[in-house]
Amino acid sequence: MHVTLPDGKQLDLPQGATALDAARAIGPRLAQDALAATANGDLVDLMSPLPDGASITLITKKNPAEAAPLFRHSLGHVMSQAVGEFYQAKGYGPETIKRGVGPAIENGWYQDFDLPEALREEDLPEIERLMRDILSRGLDFSRREVSKDEALAQFPHDPYKAELIRELPDGEAITLYQQGDYVDLCRGPHFPNTGKLPAAFKLMSTSGAYWRGSEKNPILQRIYGVAFATQKELDEYLERLEEAKRRDHRKLGRELELFTIDPMVGKGLPLWLPNGTVLREELSRFLREQQFQRGYQGVVTPNIGNLDLFRTSGHYPYYAESQFNPIDVDDEQYMLKPMNCPFHVRIYASKPRSYRDLPVRLAEFGTVYRYEMSGELNGLTRVRGFTQDDAHIFARPDQLKKEFLDVLDLTVLVLKTFGMEDVRFRVGVRDPESDKYVGDPAQWDRAEAQIMEAVEEVGLPYTVEPGDAAFYGPKLDFVVKDVLGREWQLGTIQVDYNLPERFDISYTGEDGQDHRPVMIHRAPFGSLERFVGILIEHYGGDFPLWLAPRQVMIIPIADRHIPYAETLANEFKAAGMRAEVDDSANRMNAKVRTAELSKIPVMLIVGDQEEARREVSVRERTPEGHRERKGVDFSALLAELQERVRTRA
Template sequence: MHVFLPDGKQLELPQGATALDAAQAIGPRLAQDALAATVGGVLTDLQTPLPEGAQISLITKKNPGQAQSVFRHSLGHVMSQAVGEFYTRKGHPREAVKRGVGPSIENGFYQDFDLPEPLREEDLPAIEAIMREIIGQGLDITRSEVSKQEALERFGFDPYKVELISELPDDQAITFYTQGDYVDLCRGPHFPNTGKLPTAFKLTSTSGAYWRGNEKNPILQRVYGVAFASQKELDEYLERLEEAKRRDHRKLGRELELFTIDPLVGKGLPLWLPNGTVLREELAGFLKEQQFQRGYQGVITPNIGNLELYKTSGHYQNYSDSNFSPITVDDEQYMLKPMNCPHHVRIYASKPRSYRDLPVRLAEFGTVYRYEQSGELNGLTRVRGFTQDDAHIFCRPDQLKKEFLDVLDLTVLVLRTFGMNDVRFRVGTRDPESDKYVGDAANWDLAEGQIIQAVEEVGLPYSVEPGDAAFYGPKLDFVVKDVLGREWQLGTIQVDYNLPERFDISYVGEDGQDHRPIMIHRAPFGSLERFVGILIEHYAGDFPLWLAPRQVAIIPIADRHNAYAEELRAELHAAGLRAEVDDSSNRMNAKVRSAELSKIPVMLIVGDKEQEARQVSVRERTPSGHQERKGVGFDDLKAELLERYNSRS
């Protein structure tokens, strides 16, 4: 057989040869240094047989970072072996530890276990120590193929492995990977030896996870780890992890009194506290102003709708797993609203439309409801009831590009207003092999082409993700990277030829005939809940003045300054700024500290000198620390704060 190297050189090898055989044919030093390979651009290990004519590239210890997913997967096996050894040393039989799945993931790996007794967080360092022992032993990691019957016999004690094996075709070769006395069912790939694995890893946490993600199945214990090619990368990641904990929106949400989730109200149903309500309303007000300038009309729709509405739209059938169960009322069935778009279609259909009326732009901050499993709920970023900044544009074909580009401009403006400038643009298209998509293929081709054409016209870099479209149309997603380098999918724009068809809506054209409008679905924030959760972490709770729920704290030095402080508060309040006076009996430094902990952006300190001259001393929070100004005229400061607030600088 023949394979080809990166420089185009052809290598002749025996049938069934592996990447390791290719490395040995080139030279013994390369074979010693080789860790993994790519075959046709796909990562594989050194032991998997190569196909005839394969384009191969070898990965060595000089560039282990090119094989991150491989060494993370191998470290997952080492961790799994170490957990088994941990319980054996505690006196449990080896087969008492049963295992679910254990893939590599971004930045690391995890493994699911059914354990004879729970693993505690404080046990993780002991597991790490055993992992380092296994790495130090330099165990060969070998690949073998077995029949389905052999696999079932080998793992007969483990119901999770038996379930996985039983679902495989009878004639499919099944692969095992072995290191020392540890054997696991696995597709691979893996490093050739535990001694070649990087030691820059750390076990970070444990959690419960339903077997195969189904809440009807047993809960297994999942152990997470992170791993990198170098200690420097690991240290930097752990620092980011600590920073992420400091910025956690659930923690800051409690401390800044923004929102709460009450079990008596229900899981995944946040209650907005007064401070959080201010934040939410500032966001909504900002977007409503932008929409008004762009010709949107506000609408309001109910939180519940007739089941036939969602059957007609297709949301009932296509989102069956995430819909709440229907409710029977007076012999009719209703459902909590999963989407706003069917309601907006019916508003469009409420009267005849002419080509002169289009485009019709309907906008709503509409609350919708989705059933999320309890284990998937997460503060504000994964909830069961949330408000979308939803709008639907009904337009003629000749208006589509302009409307799409205007929505694109609006969404980019929104993100940049909040300092979210690192944006990746992702075009979600249909998967031709899937049957989840509705509508005519020609319309799909047209819609996908129009999105790509619009993105290219404004020169935005983009990727195409087949299978990522909504069931009714392709979309452009805005994937934003926050200050910690994490990616979030926020705004979205969708082009839809199908809902107008399903609801049979039309407009009268210049020719006097009925024509079908095109719909654009758009939501720059995505949802207010998720956007606020991300925003809290992005700013670490240090919101800019215009967005901060508590904008100005006025701190009198002594009780005799309270009346002056209250006078200033009333003037700021009358001007539309959120100001408060700390007239507590605490000393001035304690009052300043309290305002800082509450992340109030501007503190005004007033004493005898300030009161006599109608001035204030200003202490302001900035990204780099604090800025202080003394003897500032109050009227000048009020004008400055108002300008910053109104301009949203």
């Protein structure tokens, strides 16, 4: 057999040769430094046979980050060995420790265990110590192919391994990996030796997880770890985690009195408090203004609908598992609406349409309901009732590109307004092997091509994701990176030839014949709940002036200055701005501190001198810290702040 090196040179090797054999054939120094390899672009370890004719690249200790999935997976095995040693030191036999799955994940790994007694968070440092000890032993990882019977015999005490082994297809290679006296069922790949693994790792937490994700199965204990090629990367990651905790929208939502979730109301059903309602309304006002300028018409639809509506659209039964059960009303069945689009289709169909009427752009902040598993609910970012900034455009085929580009322009504008300019574009297309998609394949091909043509026309880079389309049409998703470097899928635009077909809607063409419109589904925010949750963390609660629920706090130095402060507050309100007076008995510094904790953008301090001259002393929160100005003319300041709100600076 032979393999091809990056410089194009071919290397002749014996049949079944591994990447380590390839490294040895090149030189002993490379064999010593090698950690892993790629074969035809896929990461492989040094122990696995290479495919004949593969193009390979060897990864060495000079660039260990390229093998991050391998060293994270190998550290998972080291942790699993350490957990075994931890319990054996407590007197438990190895047969009392049973193991579920343990994959590498982004930034680290996890491993599931069925343990003789629960592992506590305070035990994690000792497990880490044992892991470092295993690294210092310099244990080689070895790989062995076995039969199904041999694999079962290796784990006679472990029902989880036995279940996985029995489900493997006959004839499929079964591999065991071993370091020291620890053996595990694993496909690999792995690092060659524990001594070559990076020591920049940390065990983060432990939690419960159902075996194979099913509530019908036992709950196992899951331990999470993170690892990086260098200590510097690990330290930076841990600092980002701490910053994420400080910015957690659930914590800030409580502190800033934005929203609450009350168990008496129900899981996943947020209640918007007055401050959060202001935030929500400002977002809605901003988008409504943009929509008005672009020719959208507002509509309102009910929160429930006849089940036949969703049968026709395909949402039921295609997404039956993620929807609430139907409700019996008289002799009919109704359902909490999971989507707004079927209602908008029926509004379109409420009267005859001519080619001159199109495009018809219907917009609604419509509340929808989805059944999410209770374990997946998370503050505002994963809820059961949420409001979409939904709109549906009914267009002639010749209008589609222009309408799509206008929606693309609107969505980019929305994201830029909130400082979310690190965006990647993802085109979700159907998976030809899946049966979840409805409609004519030729229409799918046309819709997918039209999305890609539109994105290319404006010069945006994009990736194509097979299987990521909606059941009725392909889509363009906007994946945004926040200030912490986390990615969120926010806005979406979908092209749909199928719902017009399923509902048999039409327009009268210039030729007097009926023609089928094409639909565009779009939601720049996605949902108000999720968008607000992400915005809270993106800004860390420090909202720009136009968006802040509490914009201005006026702080009188003494009680005699309260009437002047109230006069200024009333002028702010008359100008459409939100201003309050802190007339509490607290001292001025305490009032400033309270306003700071509430993250109010502008604080105005007024005393004798300010009142006499109709001035204010200004203290503003800025991304860089604070900006202070003394003796500022109030009328000039009011005009300045009004302009910043008007332009949404």
